[in-house]
Every structure is written in C-alpha cells, then in structure tokens.
Amino acid sequence: MIAVVGLLLGIVAGLFLEPSVPEPLQPYLPIAVVAALDAVFGGLRAYLDGIFDDKVFVISFVSNVFIASLIVYLGDQLGVGGQLSTGVIVVLGIRIFSNVAAIRRHVFHA
Amino acid sequence: MPDSARSRLARAFLARPGRGQLIVAALLAMLGFAAAVQIRFTNTDADFSxxxxxxxxxxxxxxxxxxxxxxxxxxxxxxxxxxxxxxxxxxxxxxxxxxxxxxxxxxxxGTVAVTGPGITVSVSDPAGSVTAASLLNGVEELRDAGAESIEINDRARVVAATWFTEVGGRIVVDGVTLRAPYVIDAIGSPHTLSEAMIFPGGFADEVKELGGTASIDEADVVRITSLHEAEQPEYSQPTDR
Known part of the structure; x- marks a missing residue:
C-alpha cells in the first residue's frame, strides 16, 4: 500500500517540481529508469512467489540501475554508446516481459 | 495454491507498513520521480542538447x-x-x-480583301469594241508596274490563275461576265501605275484607238473586296529542289 503511495508521490513530485536533468546524467537517466522498472517487476514477481526479501530488492534495484548506467557509460567511452544502450534496453525489455508474464500467471491463473 | 498469491497481494495492501515497505516505497518514489522527469525532458527536448x-x-x-x-x-x-x-x-x-x-x-x-494606295482606271466603251485581249494588256501593264492586287468592276479579282475570254461579244473573266464601263482597281505605287497606263502606245492609247476613253485616278485608299476562291492543287506536289 505504502509502496504504491510512494510511487504516485514520486511521479507527482517529478511532474510539479519540473527539475532539469543535469547535463552529464542525460544519456543515463532513461536507461536507469528502465533498469529500475525491471527490478520493480522482478520484486513484484518474487513477492507473488512468496520469496520477496527487502534486502534483495534494494540491492537488485540499486545494482540494476548502477550496472545499466555503467554499461552505457562504458559504451560512450568506447564510441558504441548508441548501440550498447539499445542492447541494454532490449535485454531489460525481455526481462520485464518475462516477469510480467509470471505476474500475470499468478494473478489471473493464465 | 493458486489463491495464495492473491491473498498475499491483498495482505500487502492491508498490512501495517513495516520497515521493508518503507524502503520499497522510497525506491519506487525515486523511480516515479526519475521517470516523470525523463518523460518531461524527452517531451520538451526541442534543441538537441x-x-x-x-x-x-x-x-x-x-x-x-x-x-x-x-x-x-x-x-x-x-x-x-x-x-x-x-x-x-x-x-x-x-x-x-x-x-x-x-x-x-x-x-x-486573292483570298482576302485588301486596301492601300493605288489607282482606279475607268474604261468607257460606247462602241463595244474593247476586247478581252486589250483588257488583258492593261492588266499586264499594271502587273509590270508592280500592282500587288487587281480587280475589275468590283467583281473579278485578278490573280495568277485568272483567265480572260469573250462569250457573245461580252468579256468574261474567271467566269464572271463583265459589262462596260470597265473599272480596274489596282493597288501599288500610284504614280508608277498611272505612268504605266498613259505612256505613248500604252493601254490608254489603245483604248482611244478602239473608240473608248480611259481615265486614271490616283487614290490614297483603294479598296479591293472581291475574292478569288483558291483551290487545292490537284496535280502539283510541293517538293524539295
């Protein structure tokens, strides 16, 4: 319950405070958001499986965001930032799809 | 145990928030914040910064x-x-x-009416002795003097194909029977044309010999309104030299 409230609070704050993204973070923010989405869906799936753990969720959330950003940063340094961020997005997208499929099976038995 | 997942979900909404839930809420708030900021940024990113x-x-x-x-x-x-x-x-x-x-x-x-400076030659023929040949002579003199368009009695336009003959003592030009007095209109240089008519032994003298009179009037505007019907040539084919 409070988790959903937190999510809504964050969205509202982002919409109304209108902060500008710092220049060096600009390429990484979208990747970080997708990575965090992956962690959230993974956590939800684990919760429905009955194996949810706070520590695991926090660590997976942070490490997901960090590693995704790191890969893109490395790619930018190597001159393949565009392709590498596309690759990261694809992998995370596949994971999100499989997690959502598991969640769907739990909730709708289908 | 298909219902256990649903019941867990329901319990999560009803349960008293613990420490774990607070941390998750904080992380989700960060996620929502970042996502909202990124969406805003993407929508307003007009320059390519x-x-x-x-x-x-x-x-x-x-x-x-x-x-x-x-x-x-x-x-x-x-x-x-x-x-x-x-x-x-x-x-x-x-x-x-x-x-x-x-x-x-x-x-x-002669397929159009023309106008311009020229002369009018009036030939009276009280004796009826002016012939087609003498009329033709007059026309030839006019042509020699550079007449561009000629007509006789406002009815017969004289062109290259025009023919002169006599039928029963009357002069016929291109099938048109003419009666005296004959009036020849010619367009060209008026002075040259009138000289061509009155030189000694010329057309005027010839008419006088035949018992008629020829009077010549120079005019700035002579109108020639009779037309000659041009026919498609039947035998002649245009060709390159």
Whole structure:
C-alpha cells in the first residue's frame, strides 16, 4: 500500500517540481529508469512467489540501475554508446516481459 | 495454491507498513520521480542538447544528403523550365513566321480583301469594241508596274490563275461576265501605275484607238473586296529542289 503511495508521490513530485536533468546524467537517466522498472517487476514477481526479501530488492534495484548506467557509460567511452544502450534496453525489455508474464500467471491463473 | 498469491497481494495492501515497505516505497518514489522527469525532458527536448554526438552526426548527415537531393531536384526542374521556355519561344517565332507567310500568300491568291494606295482606271466603251485581249494588256501593264492586287468592276479579282475570254461579244473573266464601263482597281505605287497606263502606245492609247476613253485616278485608299476562291492543287506536289 505504502509502496504504491510512494510511487504516485514520486511521479507527482517529478511532474510539479519540473527539475532539469543535469547535463552529464542525460544519456543515463532513461536507461536507469528502465533498469529500475525491471527490478520493480522482478520484486513484484518474487513477492507473488512468496520469496520477496527487502534486502534483495534494494540491492537488485540499486545494482540494476548502477550496472545499466555503467554499461552505457562504458559504451560512450568506447564510441558504441548508441548501440550498447539499445542492447541494454532490449535485454531489460525481455526481462520485464518475462516477469510480467509470471505476474500475470499468478494473478489471473493464465 | 493458486489463491495464495492473491491473498498475499491483498495482505500487502492491508498490512501495517513495516520497515521493508518503507524502503520499497522510497525506491519506487525515486523511480516515479526519475521517470516523470525523463518523460518531461524527452517531451520538451526541442534543441538537441540531450542527444549523443553520434546520433547528431548521423542526423546531420541525413539532413545534408536530403538537402543535396533537393538541390539537384531544383537544378533539374530549372533546366526543364528553361527548355520549355525555349520551346515555347521557338513555337511563337514559327507561328509568327507562318502568319506572315499566310498574309503574303492570301494577298497573292486573292483570298482576302485588301486596301492601300493605288489607282482606279475607268474604261468607257460606247462602241463595244474593247476586247478581252486589250483588257488583258492593261492588266499586264499594271502587273509590270508592280500592282500587288487587281480587280475589275468590283467583281473579278485578278490573280495568277485568272483567265480572260469573250462569250457573245461580252468579256468574261474567271467566269464572271463583265459589262462596260470597265473599272480596274489596282493597288501599288500610284504614280508608277498611272505612268504605266498613259505612256505613248500604252493601254490608254489603245483604248482611244478602239473608240473608248480611259481615265486614271490616283487614290490614297483603294479598296479591293472581291475574292478569288483558291483551290487545292490537284496535280502539283510541293517538293524539295
């Protein structure tokens, strides 16, 4: 319950405070958001499986965001930032799809 | 245990928030915040400040090649326009040329009414002794003097194909029977034409010998309104030399 409230609070704050993204973070923010989405869906799936753990969720959330950003940063340094961020997005997208499929099976038995 | 997942979900909403839930809430708030900021940023990113250098270079490349294509298209179209203009100018010149030729030929073949300076020769013939041959002589004299258009009695236009004959003592020109007095209208230099009529032994003298009179009037405006019907040549074919 409070988790959903937190999510809504964050969205509202982002919409109304209108902060500008710092220049060096600009390429990484979208990747970080997708990575965090992956962690959230993974956590939800684990919760429905009955194996949810706070520590695991926090660590997976942070490490997901960090590693995704790191890969893109490395790619930018190597001159393949565009392709590498596309690759990261694809992998995370596949994971999100499989997690959502598991969640769907739990909730709708289908 | 299919219902256990649902019941866990329901319990999570009803349960008292613990430490774990607070942490999750904080992380989700960060996620929502970041997502909202990113969405805003993407929607308002009118300048290309958020783009990678590579993407910008590719964008620039595609734009410059598009502008190259557009320029070559412009060149093509301008060339086409020039060609069309030249063609239409040439056609206009050809039409002009054809029109002036038509004018010359219509005057020569007598298919249009004409007007201009010239003379009027009135031949009275009380004795009825003026012949087609003497009339033809007069016409020939006028032609020698440069008459451009000739008509007799406002009825017979004299052209290259005109014929003169006599039927029952009456003069017939191109199938038109003429009665005295004969009035010959000719367009050309008035002075030259009248000189050609009155020189000693010329047409005027010939008519006098035959017992008639020929009076010549020079005029600034002579109208020739009778027409000659031009026929399509039946045997002659235009050919290159």
């Amino acid at each position: 958020g783009q990678r250098r590579q993407d910008l270079v590719a964008l620039l490349d595609s734009l410059s090649s598009a502008s190259d294509r557009a320029e070559s298209r412009i060149d093509e179209l301008e060339q086409t326009r020039t060609e069309l203009l030249t063609a239409s100018e040439r056609r206009r010149a050809a039409i002009e040329e054809a029109r002036s030729r038509l004018e010359v030929l219509s005057v020569l073949t």
